[in-house]
Amino acid sequence: MRGYRFATIQGQSIEWALKRNCSISPAQLGWVYASLCVVSMGIAIGFWFQGATFVVPIAGLELLVVGLAFLAYARHAGDGERISLTGPLLVVELESAGRRERAEFNREWVRVGPRLDERSLIELSANGRSVCIGRYVRPELRAQLAQEIRRALRESA
Known part of the structure; x- marks a missing residue:
């Protein structure tokens, strides 16, 4: 498995932690x-x-x-997105103003694509559900993040 730019690998799990860039806590x-x-x-x-x-x-x-x-x-200040790929599940957790949302997808059915164009948010969808991620990644890097998630879904299947 090659290295990832946005993700960290912990054992059999791959995790993307995307956070707001805050200069002060x-x-x-x-x-x-x-x-x-x-x-x-x-x-x-x-x-x-x-x-x-x-x-x-x-x-x-x-x-x-x-x-x-x-x-x-x-x-x-604590807003962020956490995407983790462990075994058969891709789990997405979104936090905004202390409110947390969680979505679980079967990795075999997940589609990864830009919502409108290459610089828009990334849409993860499966079984009629979808979640948009990438708010805390610069627009010009979102296509790389989407490609990285696609590669992780294929490689560790």
């Missing part, structure tokens, strides 16, 4: 937000003592909006 983002709040409110309170009383509510509103944006980012 939700915990780190929380610390950044807390320090932003301290600095911003410290400056606002300084201006409040100088007589600019409207600065504190405006800074509070600004921090609320930034906090909501950070919360939306943090909810999706």
Whole structure:
């Protein structure tokens, strides 16, 4: 069995773990937000003592909006797709905003193809069910991922 670009091999199992590329974890983002709040409110309170009383509510509103944006980012930081091929099963697990979906396919019946064109999401289908994968792979690499999954389905059958 040749090496794979996107997959890892563990014994008789081949697994593709496709994750969102996040530059900061939700915990780190929380610390950044807390320090932003301290600095911003410290400056606002300084201006409040100088007589600019409207600065504190405006800074509070600004921090609320930034906090909501950070919360939306943090909810999706752990999103990803996990595809595993073990024995007769191809298992696809999709996670988005903490919600997890799972689909199992008999490897012998799985069709792998682009949904519309070579740069669109990859559609895995069998027995009337289908799942789209590849959201976390650059569009120009999706055809390579689809080819790799096809090869794994053929080789380890």
